[in-house]
Amino acid sequence: MGIDTAADERLAQRLAELRIERGWTLEELARQADVSRSTLSRVERAEVSPTAALLGRLCGVYGRTMSRLLAEVEAGPVPLVRAEEQQVWRDGTTGFVRRSVSPPHGSLHAEIIEGRLPAGADIAYDRPCLPGREHHLWLFEGALELTLDGEAHRLAPGDCLRYTSTTCRFRSLGPGEARYALVVVEP
Known part of the structure; x- marks a missing residue:
């Protein structure tokens, strides 16, 4: 749950x-x-x-x-969302935790997401959510392997990878969790 x-x-x-x-x-x-x-x-x-x-x-x-x-499942848009009010969702299978940092609004052109992936966790997205979306993944902690259309990119803290929406696989290499910010921009 x-x-x-x-x-x-x-x-x-x-x-x-x-x-x-x-x-x-x-x-x-x-x-x-x-x-x-x-x-x-x-x-x-x-x-x-x-x-x-x-x-x-x-x-x-x-x-x-x-x-x-x-x-869309939250209340109306607000300009400021305090850290304790940001929507957090957890994947009970992988332990992945996703925090919606940006104030929610249906017409967002950009959004910021914080991701936390436990060591050893592996999530594969076999199709893009929406083709053409621009992503900027900035790794804060841990080691992360992001595979895009079969090409693996190993990220260390401070690294930032820019890509457009594609098939992707997130794998936390450990020993600790991988914590990152993901900025998603509408085309």
């Missing part, structure tokens, strides 16, 4: 709404996202919290960034 059960329920409801808005059955969504129908059904009923990889697939199908999707 995620950190906030109420947020998990709002996320599940929003995912179901997005599917219904498009007039898709669970079977159609399962085919497009390449995820089992039963998994999608359990996610939409908030029986399980989706993993980061699953949310990435769904965001790709729905044409949204993960931050935008998560912002």
Whole structure:
């Protein structure tokens, strides 16, 4: 489960709404996202919290960034979000923690995300959420291997890698967690 059960329920409801808005059955969504129908059904009923990889697939199908999707389940936009009020989401499978640093708003052109990936954790996104997005990943702590379209990039603290949305794999090389900021910019 995620950190906030109420947020998990709002996320599940929003995912179901997005599917219904498009007039898709669970079977159609399962085919497009390449995820089992039963998994999608359990996610939409908030029986399980989706993993980061699953949310990435769904965001790709729905044409949204993960931050935008998560912002859609929060209250209206505000100009300032204090650290203790920033939305935090945890992937219970990998231990990945994602903090939405930027104040949430549906029309963001840029957003800042803090990522924390435990040593040894490995997350693969097999398709881009939205093609053409520009990313700047700035590593603060730890060692991270980011593989983009099969090309591995090893990052050390202070390194910054710029890339456009692509298939990617994040792997924390240890010994401690990898902590980074990810700036995502609309095309």
